Amino acid sequence: MHNEKQPLFHLARRDEMPKSKVWMIRAASFLAALLIGAALFGVLGKNPFEAYGTIITGSLAKPSAIRQTVKIAIPLLGTSLALAPCFGMRYWNIGAEGQITAGALAATYFALHFGKTWPHPVILIVMALAACLFGGLWAAIPAFFKARYNTNETLFTLMMNYIIIGVVKWLQGGPWEGKPGSQIIPMFPDNAMLPKVLGVHCGWIIILLLTVFMYFYLTKMKHGYEIAVIGDSVNTARYAGMNVGRIVIRTVFFSGAICGLVGYLVTCGANGTLYDSVAAGVGFTAITVAWLAQLNPFAMIAISMLLAVLSKGAGTLQTRMEVPASVSDILTGVILFSMLACEFFINYKIIFRGQHNDDGPRGFAPEDGKKPVKDAFASNGKEGGR
């Protein structure tokens, strides 16, 4: 009945799936990634079980290891949170790297000049405010041009990264240089360092509070509503009487301010000084985290932790099993890839020759399978008509 001319397979769009099935597909793709990773370890002549075990124990088995892992997760989570309102508005801010650096720079100015003289709480608060302000302003520059002249924010924000990193490089070798010729900015005095809570700088509390705040900001507040409407349709936003340009600038400023805060936490919480690679790629990794979490702040916690575990575990893997750290990077890549790819299988199904598309009508499902954000105004997920 099926002659040979029929194509081997074709794609059919799925409509909705029950949430449980969606999560099963996600789990399956994660498992597939682990299997590919296992094969990778196998090729290198290492026992995959031992390797995965080492990653887990290396990052989570001891309190000191957990502290290290959390320290990696803090900036990642903070930056993903910062990007959520931008991406919700479909403003592609890929300048988080630079905004983190800008925040760190502003904080460092106060730490170096007033770190010894001002009282501990005052200096920390002033540093935080300065970091937020400068990070926000740095982000607002491209936003202003976007709102005013409709420039391309993707390129603009990217370029802004290089400028601010260049500025830090200059400060490192020039005005702020410690020992002449060292190219290093001196360490902050202890007075300008964040206190520790449970062995990790108190930034983790700030970021967790911010996570909760961001959830309410995006789903319950007027600002969040405006962001969701603009993300869906700028024309509708104008029609509803929203001042789109002002909202864009305000939101991006807010986003940049959080990035700046992350820069502050990294300098006076972890590093104790400023150098040009202070953001260390977090601004880019956070883009993936934000998308994987579909902009849900709580999902961002899990994904940032997962990436932190892989990153911390990679170090242990290198020392204990002599597996190069780059292998762990490949593993991270494979996991991220398969998690993004599985969205395709959630949206489409493949029908092979001779198979029937038996996804018959079942009536309405009250919930929307693709959206983990409950009661949110909008999903922000990319879905379109046929």
Added chain:
Amino acid sequence: MGASNSIEFKNITKRFGRKVANENISFSLNKGEILSLLGENGSGKTTLMNMLAGIYYPDEGEILINGEPVQIRSPKDAFRYNIGMVHQHFKLVDLFTAAENIALGEKGRLDRSRIAAKIREISSKYGFIIDPDKKVYEMSVSEKQTVEIVKVLYRGADVLILDEPTAVLTPQEIGHLFTVLRAMKADGKSIIIITHKLNEVMEISDEVAVLNHGSFIGKVRTSDTDPQKLTEMMVGHKVALEIRRPMPKDPKPRIVVNDLTVRNHEGVNKAHHISFTAYSGEILGIAGIAGSGQKELLEAIAGLQVITAGSIQYLPDGKKPMELVGKTPMQIRQAGVSLAFVPEDRLGMGLVGSMGMSGNMLLRTWRRGKGIFVDEKISRDLAEHIREELDVSTPDIMYPVRRLSGGNVQKVLVGREIASAPSVLMSAYAVRGLDINTSYTIYNLMTEQKEKGVAVLYVGEDLDVLLELCDRILVLCDGHVSGIVDARTSNKNEIGLLMTTIGGQQPSGSVPAGQKSGKEEQQDA
């Protein structure tokens, strides 16, 4: 049906997720005949034809050509079987000439003189008016359509599929298109026209195949049927096709537009020196070829356009007159001027597709919440109210409106605007994509508003409906007011002429229908 079958569909089924677009469809098309594929929007006409044209691949069933089962996997395959489709949304390269577009995709060297000769041959054979060297961006809609049709003929199509070819044309242009189609039929070509306009079905086709909700209802000879019977097949039950039109009660000027010129976002003037008055208790229809400035005019009144000159006076009951030019959209809405604007993509302006009914109600009330939080209660109550009042079919008021059917989306939009008790209600293409029943629901809502003393501005596409629904009709032509006619005494022909020529006078040189006309003609007349 014997050996004269040219194309046969056999048990075709196509699904999109849970939505069944076509279910078990079987019928055939005779060689050398014109078949109308009739059905309401969303009944699966275009999906079915896309499978014949190689855009989609059927989930089940097969297509037979001259009795042989074939596999059409791509538009290229379709052309191998001499099938060509003219899509509703033209697929042309704006910067290319007609000839370049027609020859696009041909292998080998671009031999302009040979291409031009072949185009001329096709044009003269069937009576097309086409200039091979004209760039697409300089063309009117009907010229672009001509290019599309010539393109498929150029590639040797014997079976032509036309998706809603008349939707964008004036009555005069439709007449010309039908002449061409008859010439092609006489030449032995088979033609399928997708449409939902009954009078056209009766005029042009030999046979009519009717779809309803993705299922095949039946096929009849056009000579054996009439519009009433076809409507019943299409809708599935009897419908009364009548629009109530009470006389306006106590009309008073409500909106006075004077010498209004509007510039669009590209800096081009889209409306020129427009003057008219809209009265309370009256439906003022606005007619014109697509893109003649209807959208810009309504948006200008709503405060969404750059106005370069002119004034818009708003005269509310018992309050002092107000100048709307220079006010923000918010101020205009608060004054009671409501725009239930339904743009071409329906969700692009006015609704937020990814939100539910509740989130969409918030578009009107989002500022009312206390402090920094939105008040979801107001919008939820309003959503529930509209859902009940207008019988919106949605599983939940949180269910994304993008996933609702077109009719329900429209009800959400119009319902929200009416709920704000406006004194001016503007609506564009309010029934586009709606089934007949819902269309009449919307017409009645408009009439109810009119009876409440609201000034209704209604931009419509279907001239028959405009003539039945409105009290007066303003006709736009290329951004100018071409004329304002009394809908009770005017006719389609008069409006059609006004749509193509300012003032409605054909100059002595007789410009073919669809060509742009300038101001000079008005002065000539």
